[in-house]
Structures are given as C-alpha cells and as structure tokens.
Amino acid sequence: MPGENLSRDEAQERAALLSVDGYEVSLDLRSAVGDAGSEPRTFRSVTTIRFRCTEPGASSFADLIAPAVTAVSLNGRDLDPGAVFDGSRIRLDDLAADNELVVDAQCAYSRTGEGMHRFVDPEDGEVYLYTQYEPADSRRVFANFEQPDLKAPFRCDVRAPEGWVVWSNGVGELADGVWRFAETKPISTYITSFAAGPYHYVTDRYSRTFDDGTKLEIPLGAMCRKGLAPYFDADDVFLVTKQGLDFFHDHFDYPYPFGKYDQAFVPEYNLGAMENPGLVTFREEFIFRGKVTQASYEGRANVILHEMAHMWFGDLVTMEWWDDLWLKESFADFMGAFALVGATRFKNGWITFANRRKAWAYRADQLPSTHPITADIRDLQDAKLNFDGITYAKGASVLKQLVAYVGQDAFLEGARRYFKRHAYGNTRLGDLLSALEETSGRDLASWSRSWLQTAGVNSLTPQVILSADGRITELAVVQEAAESHPELRPHRVAVGLYKRTPEGTLERYARAEVDVDGPRTVIGELVGAEAPELVLVNDDDLTYCKIRFDENSLATLRDRLGDLTDPLARALCWSALWNLTRDALMPARDFIDLVLRFAGRESDIGVLQMLHAWANSALTHYAAPTWRTEGGLLLAQGALKELRLAAPGSQEQLTWARFFARVASSEADLQLLAGLLEGTAKIDGLDVDQELRWAFLEPLTAHGVADESVLAAELARDDTASGKRHQVRCLAARPSAAVKAQAWASVVESDALSNALAEATIAGFDQPSQRELTAPYAPKYFAAIERIWAERSIQIGMDVVRGLFPDLQDSPGTLDATDAWLSAHEDAPPALRRLVLEARDDLARTLRAQACDVAAG
Numbered sequence: 064m065p066g067e068n069l070s071r072d073e074a075q076e077r078a079a080l081l082s083v084d085g086y087e088v089s090l091d092l093r094s095a096v097g098d099a100g101s102e103p104r105t106f107r108s109v110t111t112i113r114f115r116c117t118e119p120g121a122s123s124f125a126d127l128i129a130p131a132v133t134a135v136s137l138n139g140r141d142l143d144p145g146a147v148f149d150g151s152r153i154r155l156d157d158l159a160a161d162n163e164l165v166v167d168a169q170c171a172y173s174r175t176g177e178g179m180h181r182f183v184d185p186e187d188g189e190v191y192l193y194t195q196y197e198p199a200d201s202r203r204v205f206a207n208f209e210q211p212d213l214k215a216p217f218r219c220d221v222r223a224p225e226g227w228v229v230w231s232n233g234v235g236e237l238a239d240g241v242w243r244f245a246e247t248k249p250i251s252t253y254i255t256s257f258a259a260g261p262y263h264y265v266t267d268r269y270s271r272t273f274d275d276g277t278k279l280e281i282p283l284g285a286m287c288r289k290g291l292a293p294y295f296d297a298d299d300v301f302l303v304t305k306q307g308l309d310f311f312h313d314h315f316d317y318p319y320p321f322g323k324y325d326q327a328f329v330p331e332y333n334l335g336a337m338e339n340p341g342l343v344t345f346r347e348e349f350i351f352r353g354k355v356t357q358a359s360y361e362g363r364a365n366v367i368l369h370e371m372a373h374m375w376f377g378d379l380v381t382m383e384w385w386d387d388l389w390l391k392e393s394f395a396d397f398m399g400a401f402a403l404v405g406a407t408r409f410k411n412g413w414i415t416f417a418n419r420r421k422a423w424a425y426r427a428d429q430l431p432s433t434h435p436i437t438a439d440i441r442d443l444q445d446a447k448l449n450f451d452g453i454t455y456a457k458g459a460s461v462l463k464q465l466v467a468y469v470g471q472d473a474f475l476e477g478a479r480r481y482f483k484r485h486a487y488g489n490t491r492l493g494d495l496l497s498a499l500e501e502t503s504g505r506d507l508a509s510w511s512r513s514w515l516q517t518a519g520v521n522s523l524t525p526q527v528i529l530s531a532d533g534r535i536t537e538l539a540v541v542q543e544a545a546e547s548h549p550e551l552r553p554h555r556v557a558v559g560l561y562k563r564t565p566e567g568t569l570e571r572y573a574r575a576e577v578d579v580d581g582p583r584t585v586i587g588e589l590v591g592a593e594a595p596e597l598v599l600v601n602d603d604d605l606t607y608c609k610i611r612f613d614e615n616s617l618a619t620l621r622d623r624l625g626d627l628t629d630p631l632a633r634a635l636c637w638s639a640l641w642n643l644t645r646d647a648l649m650p651a652r653d654f655i656d657l658v659l660r661f662a663g664r665e666s667d668i669g670v671l672q673m674l675h676a677w678a679n680s681a682l683t684h685y686a687a688p689t690w691r692t693e694g695g696l697l698l699a700q701g702a703l704k705e706l707r708l709a710a711p712g713s714q715e716q717l718t719w720a721r722f723f724a725r726v727a728s729s730e731a732d733l734q735l736l737a738g739l740l741e742g743t744a745k746i747d748g749l750d751v752d753q754e755l756r757w758a759f760l761e762p763l764t765a766h767g768v769a770d771e772s773v774l775a776a777e778l779a780r781d782d783t784a785s786g787k788r789h790q791v792r793c794l795a796a797r798p799s800a801a802v803k804a805q806a807w808a809s810v811v812e813s814d815a816l817s818n819a820l821a822e823a824t825i826a827g828f829d830q831p832s833q834r835e836l837t838a839p840y841a842p843k844y845f846a847a848i849e850r851i852w853a854e855r856s857i858q859i860g861m862d863v864v865r866g867l868f869p870d871l872q873d874s875p876g877t878l879d880a881t882d883a884w885l886s887a888h889e890d891a892p893p894a895l896r897r898l899v900l901e902a903r904d905d906l907a908r909t910l911r912a913q914a915c916d917v918a919a920g
Contacts, residue, residue, distance in 0.1 A: 067128060067151045069199065070442045071384055074210040077123055078383075080116060081208060083215035085246075087111040088205045091222045092229075092259055095172065095181055095190050105130055105169040106179065110206040112166075114215075116158040125153040126202040126209040127168060128178075134167040153206060166206035175856045176333035176818040178203030179257070184330070186290045186783045190224075191260035193329040193344055195337060198385060198446045201252040212383045212489040214249040221259065229259040232341040234282075234323055247340070248320060249487045251381050256339035258327045263292040267301045269308050269324070279318050281308065284325040290783055291328070291350045300326060303364045303407055307371045310406035311398075314475050315375055317482045326367070330784055331819035333858055336366050338373030338395070345370075352785060353754030356714035358669035361409040368406075369399035375482055383489040385446035389436045389515075390495060392450070393458025396420065400459070411630065415669045416463075417604040418634040420456040422673070425520055425609060425642060427452030430904050432897045433518040433548070436461060437492050444894035447857050453518075460607035461514045467555045467605045468510065469503035477502040510553065519548025523556065523579065524611035525598040533594040538586045540579050540600055554579040558586055559602030559632065560595035561619075569597060569619070569626040576605070596623075599632055609646075610639035621653075625661035634670050641677050644685060647911040650919035651685035654678070655694055659701040668714050675722040682726070683831045684873065685912035687920055698726040703735075711748020720749055724758050728832065733768050753781050757789035765796040765830045788823045795827030803828065803836055810863060811847050814855060821859065825866035834871050841869035841877055845884045852895045864895065868902040873909050881906065 091107040112125065128151050132144040138159055147154045153166065172181035172192075177200045182191045194204060202209045221229045221242045229235060232255060233245035247255075269281040283304060285297045304326070308319060321340035332346035349363045376398070377391030400420075403412035427433065432448075436458045440446050466474045477499035485494060492515065496507045521544050528537040540558065542551050560573040573595075575588035596619045601610050612620065620636055627633040640657060643649035658678040665671040682694050702723035709716035727736055736759045738744025739751050751759070760777060763769040771794065778790045795806040806828045810821050829837055844867055852860045869877055881903040885896065 068442050068444055069126070069209065071386070071440060074212070074384060077208065078210065078212050080118060080121055080123055081213065082115050082117075083208060083213050084113040084115065085216045086205070086207065086218065086255075088217070088219040089221075090204070090219070090257070092179075092192060092227075093222055093224050095192055095259070096224045103130055103171040104181070105171050108166075108168045108170045108205050110164075110166045110168075112162075112164045112207065114162050114164070114208070116160060116162060119158060119160045121158050122154070122156045123158060124155055125164060125166070125206050126151065126199075127153055127166060127170075127206040128200075128203045129168040129170045131169040132166065133169065134165075136165045138162055151202070164206070168206065170204055173203065174817045175859050176331055177856050177858050180329075180331060182330045182784075182817075184288055184290055184784055185787055189261050189289060191258075191262065191288060191330060193258040193327060193332075194256050195333065195344065196253045196255070197334075197337060197450075198253055199443045201255055204257070207252045209252055210384070211251040211253065211381050214251050214381065214487065214489065216246050216249055217255050218246040219244050219255075219257075221257065223259050227259055227261060228264065229257065230284075230286075230325055230327065230342050231255075231257050232321070232339060245322070250340060250378060254337075254339045254378055256337075256342040256344065258286070258325075258329065258342060258344070261289060262286040262327070263289050263295065265295070265297040265301075267297075267305075269305050271309070271312055271318075273312075273318070279312075281319060282323040284323065285328070286325070287328040287347055287350055288330060288784070291347060291352070294350050294352050295328075296350075299360070300363075300367065303367050304371070306406040307368045307402055310368075310402045311371060311375065314478075315482060316479045317375060317379070317486075319374060320379055320486075321374060331817055333818060336370045338370045338377055338391075340374055340378045343370045353752035354717055354750060356668045356672070356718055357409075358415070358672055361403070361412065361415060361669065364407055364409055365399045365403050365412065365415075368402040369395045372398035372402070375478075379487065380482060380485045381489050383491055385440040385443075385449065386438055387491055388438070388440070388446065388449055389454050389458040390490060390492070392454045393436065393462055396455045396459035397462040411667060411669075413604065414631050414634045414667055416459070417631060418638055418667075418670050418673050421460055421604075421607070422638060422641070423452035424456035424460060424607070425452075426645075428457055428518065428520045429545070430901045432901050435518050436515045441893075444857060444892060447861070448894050448897055457520075457607060463604075464514075464555055464606045465499075465510070469499060469505055469507075473503035474499065513550060513552040517548065517550040517552075519545055519550060520607065520609055521550075521552055521554070522609040522611050523554065523600045525558070525600050525613050525616070526583075527595070527598060527613055527615070529594050535589055535592045535594065538589045538598070540584045540586065542579060542582055542584070551581060554601075554606040554608060556600060556606050556608075557602040558589065559599040560589065560592055561597035561599065561627070561632070562593065562595055563623070563626070567626060568628045569623055570628060571599075571602070571632070574602060579606075597627075599635065601635065602632060604631060604635055609642050610635060611643075612639065621657070624657060625664040630667045630670070633665070634667065637670065637674060644677075644681055644912065645908060647908075647915040650916040651681040651687075651912060652690060652694060652916055652919060654681050655686070655698060659697060663705045663708065668718060671715070671718055675718065675725070679722075679725055684870070684909045685916060687913055687916040688873075690916065690920060692728075695726055695728050699723060699728065699732050702726055703732070706746060706749075712750070713748070716746075716749055717755075720746070720755065721758055724762050727762050728766065733763060733766055736763055737768060753786075757781075757786075757793070760789075761793050761796055761827070764793045765798060765832055767798050769793075771797070788819055791820050792823040792827040795824045796830055798830075798833055798836060800836060803833075803840070807840060807843070807867075810867070811843075811851065814859070818859060818862070822862055822866070825862060828867070829871055831871060837869070838872055840867070841872045841880060844869055845880060848884075848895065848899070849888065849891055852892060857894070860895070861898065864898045865902070868899075870902065870906055870909070873906065873913065875910065878903065878906055878910065 089109040132148045135142040199209045229242040231244040235244040264286045267283040271279045328347040336345040372395040376394040382390045400412045400416045481498040524541045526539045557576045559571045573592045597616045644654040662674045706719040
C-alpha cells in the first residue's frame with residue numbers, strides 16, 4: 064500500500080464504494096500531563112465507524128497514522144493489527160453491505176501543529192491541547208475515511224486530566240469524569256476538532272429573530288492560554304463575531320447550522336485560523352501583547368469573518384475533492400473583505416485587499432507552479448501546497464470581478480440557492496456556476512474557462528493620443544500576457560483620469576466603466592476629455608490584473624504620487640509600482656526613493672506597513688549589491704526622520720519605529736536602538752513595550768551589539784511562550800559561525816524543536832547582513848532537503864525547504880546549483896520539486912531586478 068499520501072483516484076474509488084453513517088470517537092487524554100514514560104507520548108483513541116458498501120465482498124481501507132494499533136474488529140470479526148495496519152492504512156477485506164469497524168489505537172501527541180498538538184507553557188508549566196487537521200491529519204487522532212466527500216455525523220467523548228475543560232464541535236457536558244459531546248450534523252473529517260486544557264474561557268450569546276418569528280440563539284465562547292488572559296480583548300472578538308453573524312444571516316438567508324460558536328486562540332499554530340464548525344481555531348498572535356496599529360485589528364476581524372463565511376462555504380457545502388478547494392477559500396477570502404466593509408468599523412477593507420492580498424496573488428500567479436483557480440490536485444501533497452495566493456486571493460479577486468459582472472443581488476441569490484440545494488453535501492465547480500447562471504441570466508461557461516480554468520495574470524496598459532488642443536482623441540487599453548500563459552481574458556474595468564486641482568492635489572475628473580477584451584480595447588466614452596496627468600486602468604480595483612502606466616502617467620507618479628487624495632487609487636498605484644520593480648522594469652533604488660519621498664504622507668496604516676515591507680525587500684533582494692549599504696543608510700535615515708515627525712503615541716510613530724529597527728545598521732542607529740531599550744534615549748510618545756523591545760533586540764543581536772547574556776536577561780523579563788520564541792529567533796541571528804552551525808543542526812539534523820521554535824530558528828538564521836556567514840550552507844541545503852522531506856511531516860518539510868533556501872546567496876552560482884539539484888532529482892516528490900522551483904524562480908527574479916538596478920546606477 065502507498066504511505067501517508069492519498070491520491071484523487073483512490074479517493075474517488077473509495078467514495079464510489081462507501082458511504083458513512085456515523086463516527087463514535089472516544090479519546091483518553093489523561094496522558095497529556097505527567098511523565099511520558101517513553102517517546103512518543105501517546106493517548107488512547109477508540110473509534111467506531113458505521114458505513115455501507117455498494118459492493119459486498121469488496122475491499123477498501125481506513126486511514127490512521129499512529130505508533131500502535133491495539134485491536135481492530137470488522138463486523139464483529141477480530142483482525143490482526145499486524146496484518147492489516149501498515150502505519151497509515153487499515154486494510155478492510157470482504158466488506159458487507161452494512162459494516163461496523165472498531166479501531167483501538169495509541170495515537171501520538173504532536174509537536175508540529177498537525178493532529179493533536181501538545182504545548183507546555185514555559186510560564187506556568189500548564190499543558191494545552193488542540194487539533195489541526197486540514198487537509199488530512201484527523202487520521203492522526205482517530206481512524207476514519209480521510210477525504211472531504213465522505214461526510215458523516217460525528218459523536219465523541221473524552222477523558223481528560225482533572226480540572227481541565229474539553230471542547231469539540233458540539234456542545235459538551237461533563238458527567239462521571241467523561242466529557243460527552245452532542246452529535247454533529249454530517250461534516251467532513253478535516254473539520255472535526257478538539258481543544259482541551261486549563262484555557263481561559265469567556266462567554267457571550269448571539270440572538271436573532273427572523274422575519275417568520277423564529278428565534279436563533281447561538282452560545283458564543285472565546286478562549287486563550289491563561290498567560291494571555293490579561294491581554295485578551297474578548298469583547299472586540301465578540302463584537303466582530305456578532306456583526307458577522309448579522310451580516311451573513313442578512314445575505315445568506317440560511318441560519319447558522321452548527322449550534323454553538325467557540326473561537327480558540329491557540330499556541331504554536333501553523334495557520335492563521337481554521338473553520339472547524341462550532342470550534343474555530345486561531346493563532347494566538349491575534350491576541351496582542353503590546354501596542355499594535357489598526358491594521359492588526361482589521362486583520363484579525365477579517366480572519367474572524369473569513370472563518371465565519373466558511374460555516375456556509377466549506378462546512379455546510381464542501382468541495383468533493385481538493386481540486387475545488389477554491390469553492391471554499393476564494394469565497395471566504397472575498398466574503399471576509401465584503402463583510403469587513405459591510406458590517407464592521409473597518410471601512411477600508413477593500414484597500415487592504417487591493418494592496419496586501421492581491422500582492423500575494425500576483426506573486427503566486429507568476430511562479431512556475433502557477434495553476435488555474437480550479438487546480439489539478441492529484442494527491443494530498445498537492446493539496447497541502449495549494450493553500451496559496453491563487454486559491455485564496457486570486458480566487459477572491461476573480462469573484463469580486465464576477466460580482467461586478469453579474470451584479471451583487473444575482474451573485475448573492477445564487478449563493479443562497481447553492482446553500483439550500485447542497486446543504487450537508489459536496490459539490491464541484493459546475494454546481495455553483497449553474498446556480499449563478501440561474502440568477503444572473505448569463506452564460507458563465509466562457510467566463511469560467513478564462514478565469515477559473517487558466518493560469519497567469521494579464522497586464523493592462525493605457526495608450527493615449529491627444530489632439531493639438533490637449534483633448535483625448537483616442538484612449539485604448541492594451542492587454543498582454545506572459546508567453547507561458549498567453550490567455551487574454553475579458554475584464555470589467557474602470558478607467559480613471561486624474562489631474563491636478565488648483566489646490567495641488569491629484570483628483571479624478573473622469574471615469575468610464577467598460578469591458579476590456581482582446582489585445583486592444585478603445586475606450587470611446589473618454590474621447591474628448593481633457594488631457595490627463597494620470598490614467599489609472601482598473602481604477603476602483605474591479606478586476607485582477609497588473610496595472611501598467613503610459614510614460615506621462617509614470618512621470619506624474621514619480622513627481623506627485625503623494626498628491627493622490629483617494630486612498631484606494633493611491634494603493635493601486637503603489638501596488639503597480641511594486642510590480643514594476645519585481646518585474647525589473649523599475650530600478651529598486653527608484654522604488655526606495657518613492658517610499659522615502661511619499662510614504663510619510665500615506666494615510667492608510669496598512670498600506671504604510673506594506674510599503675515598509677516592500678522597501679525592505681527591494682533593498683535586500685532587488686538593489687544592486689554595490690548600492691545596498693548606501694540604500695540601507697538612506698532608508699534608515701528616512702525612517703528615523705519620519706519617526707521623529709510622527710505624532711507622539713500615534714500608530715504611525717509605532718510603524719516607523721518598527722521599520723527603523725528593521726533597516727538600522729550604522730553605529731549611531733544601533734546606539735539609538737540600544738538607548739531606547741535601556742531608557743537612556745527617548746522619543747516623545749514612543750512606548751517601548753515588551754513586543755517593541757524584542758523588535759529592537761533582533762537587529763542589535765544580528766549586528767553583534769547585544770549578546771547571549773542580554774537575551775537571557777530579556778527572557779527573564781519576559782519569561783513566556785512569546786518571549787521564548789523571540790529569544791530563540793534572536794539567538795539564531797547572532798553573527799557567529801558557531802551560532803549558525805548550532806541553529807542549522809537544531810532544525811536540519813534534529814526534530815526536537817516544536818514547529819514554532821523551528822520556525823523562529825529559521826527566521827533568525829538568515830540575516831541580510833550575514834551573507835558571508837551563511838554562504839557555506841547553500842550546498843548543505845541541497846544535500847539535505849530530500850532527506851528532510853522524507854523524514855519530517857509535510858508542514859515541517861515545507862518550513863525547512865522554503866525557509867532555508869539560500870536566497871541571500873544571490874548569485875548565478877546559486878541559480879546553477881538549484882538547476883543542478885532539479886536536474887539530478889527529477890524523480891523527487893512533485894511537492895518538493897515545486898517548492899524548489901518556486902525558490903529558483905524568486906532567485907532568478909532577484910538577479911534580473913539587480914541587473915536593472917545596476918544599469919540605473
């Protein structure tokens with residue numbers, strides 16, 4: 064039998080053969096505390112599955128990843144575990160029409176965030192458990208049929224250490240030392256869930272009376288570790304939750320179907336969040352230990368709403384197989400922003416979407432691994448890697464355009480029909496399109512072929528011809544595509560014309576909303592308009608494309624970008640300029656110059672933070688190596704200037720302080736950071752709280768100003784799980800060959816670190832100022848990754864392969880070494896090759912951008 068992977072063909076064959084009537088799962092988690100006795104630490108898992116088979120006498124298999132299986136019985140017949148269990152599958156022969164499988168196993172607690180994760184809080188020694196499964200790790204906790212289209216009701220009971228509370232998808236009650244949970248509606252295995260431990264738990268209620276007089280009551284809960292309780296603003300979490308439930312009930316016309324709504328903020332979480340019905344899990348970093356900007360609160364609210372949208376898109380109606388992962392993720396990404404703007408205080412959500420989410424999509428869509436939104440997912444490893452910028456952000460962008468194309472009312476009515484028609488079932492692309500065609504009256508087949516079933520991003524460039532008296536005689540939009548993905552698509556776009564006002568601002572004075580199709584589209588509606596200083600195609604961000612500029616518009620932006628008053632238009636221009644830089648069409652030093660001149664005037668804090676990240680990337684990767692030192696000094700100088708100019712105590716001040724720390728390198732700048740830490744220097748209004756202290760300590764450590772004793776003292780000051788992660792990252796950042804060797808060994812040669820500490824070590828290891836120190840690890844990387852992929856879980860494998868790729872060894876030699884590995888490992892697992900191919904593409908892009916910047920010098 065194959066190992067832990069599962070192919071689409073196998074899943075389809077099993078779904079045709081089996082249907083599942085229900086699961087009963089009993090877990091004994093009392094082993095989570097006390098001495099382990101031996102490794103791995105395990106817990107008892109007893110599962111009963113009742114299922115039917117369409118071909119009596121046929122064979123199939125159940126899924127389970129466990130160190131040991133104690134007993135297996137099928138229809139009352141005891142099976143030899145040694146004969147039927149191979150470590151990941153249980154062979155089931157001679158099935159009856161109606162079957163009962165009972166599996167008694169010892170399952171392992173996880174330290175990688177996959178399955179039943181066990182965390183020991185260093186602050187107080189308390190143990191916390193939670194589960195994370197997507198796409199296929201529930202089989203690490205109980206035996207099952209691990210594929211999304213074999214849905215079933217799920218009932219469970221749990222024994223836990225005394226004093227603990229246990230949560231699952233359904234409402235639970237403690238009786239006679241056992242937590243028993245209400246049976247769920249039919250759901251997929253990957254969204255079943257548990258959390259257990261001495262969590263800090265806060266409750267509230269949501270009530271809604273519908274037009275027919277029926278009333279819906281939803282118990283709300285929110286939890287975190289006890290150590291984070293002083294920082295937990297549960298009231299704001301509940302506020303956004305209630306606003307979201309109101310919004311989705313208004314628009315979906317389908318009451319929330321899963322009873323209670325708990326939200327658990329958990330430690331060492333690999334993802335942002337997970338949509339387990341009745342028990343949504345989030346990374347605990349959404350609980351803010353220090354001062355953050357409104358962008359952080361907006362980001363958290365967006366994720367809360369994204370996961371809530373999944374209760375309908377994904378949980379109630381689920382894709383058949385991971386090919387149609389977009390059916391849930393694209394919708395949730397779109398609905399997160401849609402609800403954010405429509406229901407909460409965060410009215411600039413579409414600006415963040417245009418600036419941040421779509422940047423993720425544009426990058427992913429230009430990698431060699433790009434794929435259609437409806438992807439070809441051959442197996443679980445493919446599925447794991449397709450939780451990417453295309454499935455989420457490009458898909459959401461395309462849905463935003465679809466709303467513009469068919470109309471919001473028709474779109475939402477189509478969604479309502481889709482829920483009612485397929486509740487508790489599984490669907491494919493065609494099921495959704497048929498509902499939308501009914502409500503919109505449009506044939507969506509050609510739209511789907513262009514947008515959902517082809518890969519790549521188009522660029523749209525304006526061409527302007529003026530008359531002698533300064534009026535537009537022709538304005539056309541030229542559409543182009545990469546040679547590798549030549550599809551030209553229909554775009555619904557707004558084209559905006561901008562010029563200076565007497566007050567000196569850049570304002571839009573004309574707009575046309577049109578359909579762009581084919582290589583060149585003339586915009587007749589704008590003929591006769593006054594000559595523009597800026598033409599912005601895709602104004603209002605209706606479509607998914609790379610915006611390009613004519614020469615006059617680009618010159619205007621170079622001179623007057625900060626004069627654009629509309630924040631969305633400004634964000635779109637910044638995004639377009641960043642794409643020009645990544646595409647080696649604008650020198651990195653020019654982009655950095657734009658940031659230095661205009662970022663201080665940016666009013667949207669999320670856009671400002673994105674500009675800082677892009678400027679840092681431009682310096683680290685795209686600037687000519689001979690200009691990096693000068694560019695770094697210019698960025699630090701500019702950041703310090705804006706830091707001092709920012710209003711005391713403002714979020715802008717905090718944002719510039721963090722950016723200054725990231726780019727500080729001179730002796731004077733590092734002395735200022737040290738002084739701010741020690742209290743000997745002060746910037747009026749800047750509160751150097753614990754999180755900001757760690758942000759200052761990393762550059763001080765990386766440049767050799769702070770040593771291990773300083774970090775030990777800081778950990779003593781902040782002896783928490785968060786403090787430990789920060790310390791580990793800073794320790795790995797020290798400029799020493801011995802330190803790098805130790806950090807490398809702890810991640811590559813050992814699996815002792817938890818997922819969070821491995822991630823922190825990787826983040827600290829590779830510092831832009833330490834290229835020479837880490838150069839010897841480039842050949843070691845290529846020698847190790849195939850073994851790492853084979854030995855570690857897929858999550859840790861992904862973290863190591865992505866995180867330790869020698870991208871800072873940005874030379875043709877590293878590109879050659881990458882090509883040599885790919886040539887010599889054509890039979891390596893496709894998911895591993897994909898990660899290396901993506902890193903290779905980023906490196907090639909780096910070298911092209913550096914050549915552009917060299918030419919500008």
